[in-house]
Amino acid sequence: MDYKVAFANAVEQVRSEGRYRVFADLKRHRGAFPRATWTQDNGVEKDVIVWCSNDYLGQGQNPIVLDAMHKAIDETGSGSGGTRNISGTTHFHVELEHELADLHGKEAALLFTSGYVSNEATLATLQKILPGMVIFSDELNHASMIAGIRHGGGPRHVFRHNDLEHLEELLAAAPADAPKLIAFESVYSMDGDIADLNAIAVLAKTYGAMTYLDEVHAVGMYGERGGGVSERDGAASQIDIIEGTLGKAFGVMGGYIAADAVIIDAIRSYANGFIFTTSLPPALTAGALASIKWLKQHNEVREIHQERAATLKKMMADAGLPVMPSVSHIVPVLVGDPVHTKMVSDMLLAEHGIYVQPINYPTVPRGTERLRFTPTPFHTDEMMRDLVGAMQKLWAHCNIARMGGQAA
Numbered sequence: 001m002d003y004k005v006a007f008a009n010a011v012e013q014v015r016s017e018g019r020y021r022v023f024a025d026l027k028r029h030r031g032a033f034p035r036a037t038w039t040q041d042n043g044v045e046k047d048v049i050v051w052c053s054n055d056y057l058g059q060g061q062n063p064i065v066l067d068a069m070h071k072a073i074d075e076t077g078s079g080s081g082g083t084r085n086i087s088g089t090t091h092f093h094v095e096l097e098h099e100l101a102d103l104h105g106k107e108a109a110l111l112f113t114s115g116y117v118s119n120e121a122t123l124a125t126l127q128k129i130l131p132g133m134v135i136f137s138d139e140l141n142h143a144s145m146i147a148g149i150r151h152g153g154g155p156r157h158v159f160r161h162n163d164l165e166h167l168e169e170l171l172a173a174a175p176a177d178a179p180k181l182i183a184f185e186s187v188y189s190m191d192g193d194i195a196d197l198n199a200i201a202v203l204a205k206t207y208g209a210m211t212y213l214d215e216v217h218a219v220g221m222y223g224e225r226g227g228g229v230s231e232r233d234g235a236a237s238q239i240d241i242i243e244g245t246l247g248k249a250f251g252v253m254g255g256y257i258a259a260d261a262v263i264i265d266a267i268r269s270y271a272n273g274f275i276f277t278t279s280l281p282p283a284l285t286a287g288a289l290a291s292i293k294w295l296k297q298h299n300e301v302r303e304i305h306q307e308r309a310a311t312l313k314k315m316m317a318d319a320g321l322p323v324m325p326s327v328s329h330i331v332p333v334l335v336g337d338p339v340h341t342k343m344v345s346d347m348l349l350a351e352h353g354i355y356v357q358p359i360n361y362p363t364v365p366r367g368t369e370r371l372r373f374t375p376t377p378f379h380t381d382e383m384m385r386d387l388v389g390a391m392q393k394l395w396a397h398c399n400i401a402r403m404g405g406q407a408a
């Protein structure tokens, strides 16, 4: 077998569908978020505005966070030196887990090296601990949740996105005495819609199910202290396991779950994705700790963030751009095919210094390819005017259907 041809064919398949992924080479400017330098293929540099970062609140550049990271390196060095079991539990890890438990009003929390790992490891391990557990999974759940659910190997049912009638139908049809888990997200990051946490918790109680909530796109950004939608909606105590990331709004890296102490202790004891990997470097945990503490006390940042997102949505809608009906800080604009999405993204970058990555299958269903804007408290009115102006030009140029269905 010619292995190289097989790999080349696999890549060609992606390319022929117009969804070959090209990563923009960026260098962010400390203190000037959301500005960055883009290095083009030919080596030429260009200054750009980043419109698609998941560093939603600019915490990746908050001096409070950077100072904590510098201090941790100066005091303790670079890596943690081992798994949590073998000398990799630093004082920073312990403190951070306490902080995360407090953030969600839970007894305990457990750190992982990323949000992906926390979902994969926890969802697989829950099925180990509760054999025969039936999992009910929202159809738009993140790839990391799906990976964990599959890895666990137990019975599972997928319910239509945010469709609680369908969820209830499936719950009612499952054996009454089987352990059950409902796995879902709060803010869905590609459409920007938000699940009804309290209603799902009521269903869980009715059918004797546990609840597992991915709050990756909400922690730091919703709730009076940044505890997520579960805090905002007063639902945290009704959710058994809350999962989050330290890599998006908190601006650093890492993942975690928060839950009752006994649940955390069990996952800690059985999850290979926790046990057999070197723990996060102290600098990351120190930075995340500083970020969480700071955001707890700065609700005004969350208010500005929501205002910025609402303003951009309104400006785009007023300009007749097909902005999708998001109720969160995420501003998706529908294009509807991968070739045009990439073309618009490329032209925004090359001609207007605007960086927004195309979102393609399998991240979103085919036919719903889109641009996904994430305005932060640091995106100004002027940046928004430039963006909307550039998009209007491109929409006319590319003849993409606008709101109402007619071609512009």
Ligand SMILES: *Cc1c(COP(=O)(O)O)cnc(C)c1O
Binding pocket: 114, 115, 116, 117, 119, 142, 144, 185, 189, 214, 216, 217, 245, 246, 247, 254, 255
């Ligand atoms: C990004 C993401 C994750 C993974 O988090 P990382 O910390 O980036 O690994 C998990 N769930 C959702 C919904 C995400 O968007």
